[in-house]
Amino acid sequence: MRLLIAAVGLLLTGFLYYAIFRVAPGAVYDPTLGSFPSFIFVLSFSLGSAAFVNGGILLRLSYPLIWLSTVLLAEMLFGVEDPLDGFAAILGFGVAAVFILKSAGSLSMPSAWGQRLLASFGVILLAGSYAPHYVDHHCCDSDKQPVYLSYNDLRSSVAVEAPRSMSAMGNLYLYANHLFVNEKNKGLHIIDNADPANPKPEAFIKIPGNTNVNIRSGYLYADSFIDLVVLDIRDPDNIQEINRQIDVFPYDVYQAIEDETIYLKNLDRDRGVVIGYE
Numbered sequence: 001m002r003l004l005i006a007a008v009g010l011l012l013t014g015f016l017y018y019a020i021f022r023v024a025p026g027a028v029y030d031p032t033l034g035s036f037p038s039f040i041f042v043l044s045f046s047l048g049s050a051a052f053v054n055g056g057i058l059l060r061l062s063y064p065l066i067w068l069s070t071v072l073l074a075e076m077l078f079g080v081e082d083p084l085d086g087f088a089a090i091l092g093f094g095v096a097a098v099f100i101l102k103s104a105g106s107l108s109m110p111s112a113w114g115q116r117l118l119a120s121f122g123v124i125l126l127a128g129s130y131a132p133h134y135v136d137h138h139c140c141d142s143d144k145q146p147v148y149l150s151y152n153d154l155r156s157s158v159a160v161e162a163p164r165s166m167s168a169m170g171n172l173y174l175y176a177n178h179l180f181v182n183e184k185n186k187g188l189h190i191i192d193n194a195d196p197a198n199p200k201p202e203a204f205i206k207i208p209g210n211t212n213v214n215i216r217s218g219y220l221y222a223d224s225f226i227d228l229v230v231l232d233i234r235d236p237d238n239i240q241e242i243n244r245q246i247d248v249f250p251y252d253v254y255q256a257i258e259d260e261t262i263y264l265k266n267l268d269r270d271r272g273v274v275i276g277y278e
Helices: 002-022 036-051 057-078 083-102 112-126
Strands: 141-144 146-149 159-161 172-175 178-183 187-192 200-206 213-216 219-224 227-232 240-245 262-264 273-277
Touching (some): 002 036, 036 057, 057 083, 172 213, 178 213, 262 273
Parallel strands (some): 141 262
Antiparallel strands (some): 146 273, 159 200, 172 178, 178 187, 187 200, 219 227, 227 240
8 A cells, every 4th residue: 555655646746747847838947857757657657556466576576667668668659758758767667666675565455457547547648748749840949038027117107198009909998988998918098989980099008917907986907917006097188096906916927928939947026027038
């Protein structure tokens, strides 16, 4: 039972790794340089297999070798072989062998169904070891540095400006005789809609990091990256920021970056919000 518990715990560690390091590659520094899955796969499945074996120590030791061979063969077949991954898999094999050698006795647990289940699960996970394919034939550009807007500048940047051309239309909101049209991460276009047949651009409210708006009782609530901004719009000719709640929303590194193939390095959230890259 000790081997099985260790195997399950290690496998959960592998899933945690994927949640942290593989959802947004480059957002968090990976000290294993991507080799941890090979290590944890061989180690956890070797221990799990040994836990279901009704046999001696030599039979249990054969399973780490089988899983090591499976991983190395799979990487060659999928064209994703990497020396660091190979070393990590061999290290997992070694740790599993030592762990098994230190476990005494044999288990009375039925082995046939457990071995079939574990083998099926292992094959499914191995199927995820493939080289990512993108339409434009490249994976990602991680050699980019973030461009920041400091928190002080963010919190002093809301301003009503002259109307400007709209590069991309976001959500649209109607209040009285005015339309408020969001331009993602830029702000709000104010349009006089007194004559729906002839709407007229009236102004632009600069709100960096704005994606959503709500209007209630003459007050406009808008997100500004991590902050919530409240504007008094009862007089469209004299719009004022009357309140700001700071650090209300999660810090999203990639909010203002539309290119999904860009991954940033040397991130430092203390410098401000990310508004681009260079």
